[in-house]
Every structure is written in C-alpha cells, then in structure tokens.
Amino acid sequence: MNKKTLFFSLTAMLLSGLSYGQKHCYTDEVRKEILAAHPEILVREADLNKQINEALKHIDYSKLEKKTTTDQTGNEDFWYEIPIVVHIVHDYGAEYITDNSIFDAVKQWNIVYAKQNADTATVIAPFKKYIGNAHIRLHLATKDPMGNPTHGITRHRSYMATNGGDKAKLDDWSPSSYMNIWFINKFSGAHTGAAAYAYQPPTADAIPYYDGVISLYDYIVNDNTINHEIGHCFYLDHPWGNNNSAGAGACSDGGTDNVDDTPPTLGHNVTGCTAAALYDTTCAHNYFKIYPNVAGLDSLVNYPDTTNSENIMDYTYCSKMFTRGQVNRMHAALNSTVAGRNHLWNDTNLLYTGALAARPDLKPIPEFNCTYLAGSAPRLQMFTCPGTSLRFTNKTWNDTVSSLVWSFSNGASTPSTTISNPSFSSFVNNSFTDGGWVNITMKATGNNSGDTTVVFDKSVFVADPVATPAANIVEEFNPAENLAKWPMFNYYNNEFKWEASNVGFYDNHSIKYNGYDSRVNPTLGIYPPTGMPKGDYDDFFSVPVDLTSMASGNCNLNFFTSGASRSSNSLDISDTMIISYSVDKAKTWTTLKVLAKSDLLNKGAISTPYVPTTTTDWVGRTISIPAAARQNYVVFRFRYFPGDDHNGYEISTGNNFYMDRLSFSPYAAGVNDVTIGNLDAIVVPNPTNGNAYVVVKDAGNTTAEVTVSDIAGKVIYKVIQPIVGSETRIEIPQSYIQVQGIYMVQTTTGGLTKTQKLVVY
Numbered sequence: 001m002n003k004k005t006l007f008f009s010l011t012a013m014l015l016s017g018l019s020y021g022q023k024h025c026y027t028d029e030v031r032k033e034i035l036a037a038h039p040e041i042l043v044r045e046a047d048l049n050k051q052i053n054e055a056l057k058h059i060d061y062s063k064l065e066k067k068t069t070t071d072q073t074g075n076e077d078f079w080y081e082i083p084i085v086v087h088i089v090h091d092y093g094a095e096y097i098t099d100n101s102i103f104d105a106v107k108q109w110n111i112v113y114a115k116q117n118a119d120t121a122t123v124i125a126p127f128k129k130y131i132g133n134a135h136i137r138l139h140l141a142t143k144d145p146m147g148n149p150t151h152g153i154t155r156h157r158s159y160m161a162t163n164g165g166d167k168a169k170l171d172d173w174s175p176s177s178y179m180n181i182w183f184i185n186k187f188s189g190a191h192t193g194a195a196a197y198a199y200q201p202p203t204a205d206a207i208p209y210y211d212g213v214i215s216l217y218d219y220i221v222n223d224n225t226i227n228h229e230i231g232h233c234f235y236l237d238h239p240w241g242n243n244n245s246a247g248a249g250a251c252s253d254g255g256t257d258n259v260d261d262t263p264p265t266l267g268h269n270v271t272g273c274t275a276a277a278l279y280d281t282t283c284a285h286n287y288f289k290i291y292p293n294v295a296g297l298d299s300l301v302n303y304p305d306t307t308n309s310e311n312i313m314d315y316t317y318c319s320k321m322f323t324r325g326q327v328n329r330m331h332a333a334l335n336s337t338v339a340g341r342n343h344l345w346n347d348t349n350l351l352y353t354g355a356l357a358a359r360p361d362l363k364p365i366p367e368f369n370c371t372y373l374a375g376s377a378p379r380l381q382m383f384t385c386p387g388t389s390l391r392f393t394n395k396t397w398n399d400t401v402s403s404l405v406w407s408f409s410n411g412a413s414t415p416s417t418t419i420s421n422p423s424f425s426s427f428v429n430n431s432f433t434d435g436g437w438v439n440i441t442m443k444a445t446g447n448n449s450g451d452t453t454v455v456f457d458k459s460v461f462v463a464d465p466v467a468t469p470a471a472n473i474v475e476e477f478n479p480a481e482n483l484a485k486w487p488m489f490n491y492y493n494n495e496f497k498w499e500a501s502n503v504g505f506y507d508n509h510s511i512k513y514n515g516y517d518s519r520v521n522p523t524l525g526i527y528p529p530t531g532m533p534k535g536d537y538d539d540f541f542s543v544p545v546d547l548t549s550m551a552s553g554n555c556n557l558n559f560f561t562s563g564a565s566r567s568s569n570s571l572d573i574s575d576t577m578i579i580s581y582s583v584d585k586a587k588t589w590t591t592l593k594v595l596a597k598s599d600l601l602n603k604g605a606i607s608t609p610y611v612p613t614t615t616t617d618w619v620g621r622t623i624s625i626p627a628a629a630r631q632n633y634v635v636f637r638f639r640y641f642p643g644d645d646h647n648g649y650e651i652s653t654g655n656n657f658y659m660d661r662l663s664f665s666p667y668a669a670g671v672n673d674v675t676i677g678n679l680d681a682i683v684v685p686n687p688t689n690g691n692a693y694v695v696v697k698d699a700g701n702t703t704a705e706v707t708v709s710d711i712a713g714k715v716i717y718k719v720i721q722p723i724v725g726s727e728t729r730i731e732i733p734q735s736y737i738q739v740q741g742i743y744m745v746q747t748t749t750g751g752l753t754k755t756q757k758l759v760v761y
C-alpha cells in the first residue's frame, strides 16, 4: 500500500464514522423517563399500535420483497412530502453551522429516504431484496407559522446550546405542520452519551412541544443519525425493540420492533463493520414467518437468518438501509392522526408551509459575536474598558453576503470597515476611548436580495475612562443618579436578570436579580421549554474605582442584601453570586468572593415573588479587598447564577435577590450608619449635587434635630423641625453643602441618634 492509498483509507474510515467511542440515540432512555412521569402515554402507545397493526394487516408480506415500492394508497409513485424547520440553538460555538451546510444535509437525508444512497449497492446479499424506498421527501419550509417567507432555519442564542435537552427545544413550530429538528452543541447531565433523540408519536401526541428531533450539530450527516431519528418520529423502533440497551438482554426477552423483515436481534453497539457484526445470527437463526390466509394456503416467508446490522435503526455505524417492512410501518404512522402525522403532508399543509415552493431569496440577517482579544467565550454582549481590544466576528446568515460594512462609535480604533464575501470567521478588532454603550452598525448586502442594516446599541459597554475615588462611592442604584454607569447584562435575554428595583434599603431604589421564574407551574409536572435556570448567569459591573486612598490598612467592599429562595429544601437551593475584580481594564478577572445560598438568601423560603418591605429585611455584607486589588482603576463584576433543583429536573428554585448601598470603606458595612436605638432616618438623595433631605419615619417625639458636619467635624448646618405624621422630610439646603466631598449628618429625636455619611458631588 503506498502512502496515498493509506491516506484515502484513513479518510474513508473517518468519513464512515468508524470510531468506537461513538455516541448513540437516546430515544429509549427519554421514553422511559417520560413514561415514569406520564404512564398514561402507554395507553396512547397501545392505541397507535392497534391502528398500525390494522393498517399493516392489508399488506401481503409474502409478496412484499418483490414489489418495486410500497405505500399506503396503492399508488407506487406517491411520495410523502414533509415540511421541516431546522433550529440552531447556539451559544456562538461550533454548533453555529452555516445555512449551506443545512441545505446540503437535507439533500443527504432525502437521498437516503429515496433509497438513492450509493452504499445500498454494498448491502450484504441476504438483505438486498428487502431494502425499502421510504418515498419520503423532507422540505425546508418557505413559510413560517406567521406566513412570512423563510428558509426554514431559525437561530436562537441560548446557554442550553451546551446544556441541551427538551428545554433547549426553543421556538417549536406547530409539530402537526412542521417536523422540528434542533441542533445543539452538547446534551446536559444524564444525557451526555446521546448523539440525538426523538419522541415517537404517542409521546409527541401527549407533549407536542417536545415533538421532533434534537441532535448534536456534528451528527447532522454522521451515520444517518437524522434519518434514524425521523424514523422514530414515524414510529420505528430500534430493531431489538425498546426494552433493552443495544447488545444487552437475551433473544428470549421478547424485544421486537414489530417489523417482520428486520430479523430478531440484540442490537449492536459500535463494533466496526466486520463480518461478525454484519452476519450476526445470534437471535435470527432459522427465522421465518407464516402468514395465515383465510382464502387459501398460508404462506411462509423465510427471512434472512442473520440480523440486519446495516439497518439505519441499529447502532452499528454501518447503516445503509431501511427495510420494506419499516417503510410500511412509517407510512402507517404517517396516515395516523396520532401527533398529527397525517396532517404534515396533506395538500393544505403543504401550501401553508410553502414546503413545495422554491426557496425564496431573502435578505441577510446581520449578526456577530464578541470576544476579548486575549480570549474568552463568544457573546453578543461585552463589558470592556477604554483601550482594551475586542474581537467582533461576523455571524450574518439567511443569505450569501457579498459585502459587510461595519461601523463603531465611542472613539473606536477602527470606526468603519468593509469586508467582501465575509464568512463566519471574518472579524474586526476594536478598542474604544469613550465610555458608555457603543453603537455598532452592520450593513450586510446579500447576493440578489438587497441589503439589511442593523444597529446594535446595547451590546458593548465601555467603562468610564476616569476612575471614581472609592471614598466618593455610595451607590444607591437610583436610575435618576448614575445607575447607567453600572451596566447590567442579561446575556441570554430571558427572565433571569439584573434590573433596577423600586424598593431599597433606605431609599426606594436597589439593584434586583429577578430569580423568580413566574412561568413555572410545579404542579403541572411538565415545564414548557421557555427556559430553565441551569447554565444561565447574568452580570452587572461597577464604575471604575480608584482604591489607592485605601492602599494600606483595611479596605472593604460593603453592601446590603436581601434575598429569598422559593424552595424550602436546602438541597434544591443553588443560587450563587461570584464577585470578581479586574485591575487590567477587563482583560482578566480575579475572583474576590463566592457568595453561596446561605450568604444570599437571608429571608429563607418564600413561595411568592420576594420583595423586602422593611430595613430589617436587609443584612450588611463586608468583603475585604486584597492589597493587589487596591489600584487606581479597578472594576468589579457581580455575576449571579440563578438556582435550580438538585435532581436535574432543571426547575427554577430561586427567588428575588436585592443589593443596595454599595460602598468602599476601611470600616465594615453599617459602621457609616451609626444607630442608637431603632431610629429610622435616612439621607436622600445620597450622593447629591443639590438639596438633601433627612427622612425620619415613625419617630416617637414631637421634634427632630439634624446636624451637618464637614469631614473635619465642623458643624455647618443645624435645624430643629417638628415631626408631622409617620414620615417627615427635613431639608439640608444646597447652599450649605456646595463643596464636593463627604459630610456627616446626625439626626436626633426622642433620645435616639443616627449618624450617616452624605456624599456631595
């Protein structure tokens, strides 16, 4: 063998998918899981089996092998035209495959369903005459459920791309009109050995939004995986039935696929396409069937005495064929109302989905992802600092793009650039000089379809070029003040997110992590695939802080929190917040503190959406900042991971979490707020650049005294004011606090005294 031959042999082996660590189909595993929760599906299975057996009764198996093709109507030229939609559930990884690779894959699937795959010529002799032509054609829809033109492809960014399962089945299109096929990067937890799976019609009928195929993106044309899964959708079993794993059990355990021309087998895992695997007589020895005929002689069909290891429904990775009997079973399922299969291919539905129409010329959809130049996970949203380079990579789809024009605001190092014929790896690097949200414009010109311009104005946030002295920061998260400089990122655009809240520790403002998922109904048992907490995380970032004034001695990050869980089972509470800092302008991050559930959820279990109501609902947190972080430009990142259950059901168990009054100080949280007794008095707004007020609540006296001192201790303002009602506002006029800096405000009433820091800017 010369080198060239060797090379081609290796290539052929790789292309044939011959690898002993191959993943396989998890249809039987997920069926068992669903049945455990929904045993009533067994009734639907029995019902469909009855319908199918009735339909198959009319087929003369003794003649089946001699027919050129088969179908349900007697018309040998009839084809089942099936509208499909391909959903790419991605996090901008390798699973973000091109539209063209999807178009090519559909062609490949159809070649197999039309028995046009060249390797049918090499099927072992005993099965040549049993190869079935499925007469099924899959068509990417040209109309979406709203009637809008489409290429039958959707793309959805989700953390479930690498944590896939039924909840990753985003944007399902009505399964009685479209066969849904999702591609992801990785399956979650217990299903990590899966290449793909599908639900058969009885389960799909019970849970329509789980109907369809979900597969790893790299199995799109690997060993007929999608043909295999759609086989399940049309009610095919694995040839060994669904009782055991492939290769397990005994011939006598009754596992069957209810198809006569797939001889009995234990099934196969990947063994290589060896003679021993292809001529496996373990259960198929002397295999024949007698078909009673009331009108005359019974007929005996002597089927091959070896299993059909090259069957697409086996796991051998030598797959080449469906049998004629399997084709009949698929056709019977396609003629059943169960899971609306008979609706898929009817004329009305083919018009509704535009399945038989030519692919329309559609405009491109501009899209990109962003990474730190130093390397990071790709995201649509990114926090950066002036001068730190980001990489923007083109992900525009829906049309072949001839020209892509990119423009960036905020003093970008490359304010504008044009890329001809961009691919998914075309990129531009950029850094920025100006703080705030960057305005990013992409104009993509399609081949014939015109151009599309999209403005992304909340994707990249650049921190202030100048750091704020730590002593000046008392962040109350008030949108009317500088909250806009504390950017929040809901990376996956869902219900779990940071947001401004109108309740607070003192004032009516704080930052809230919305951890209460209002969509989950735990009594329902089935959760709509609208999102789950596992895998999600959301950030907010501080303004850049100058900590050099606290370079020596104590230096603390102080804030107040108030939080609850929804679940009362401590095993089911997993909320976590990781606080990190960067001293190199967001290029790298160092963990400062991991706050676990016991640190975050001081209010325990609360079944309704949690809202703090009194100051006693809050607790102070003090986190020591190490010397290495006390630099002149430090940014802090607060990353929240919403809670989920410990059983892997991917149920949201968290509730809302609030943070307020964030400051930096040599003292622990609370020391700035010296309270004697239980006086409820608060200075607002704080910081201020105008008047300030002391709001005194529920004071047990007729008057209150407010004394304002400067940082040196000199009294600069004093007032005594009557208390009126339950809440009294005492003004500190701007004219007394015009100089920027820190003031101490002391409030005394009825023998109670409270001293608070007031920041004027």
Ligand SMILES: [Zn+2]
Binding pocket: 025, 026, 027, 028, 228, 229, 232, 238, 313
């Ligand atoms: Zn399977």
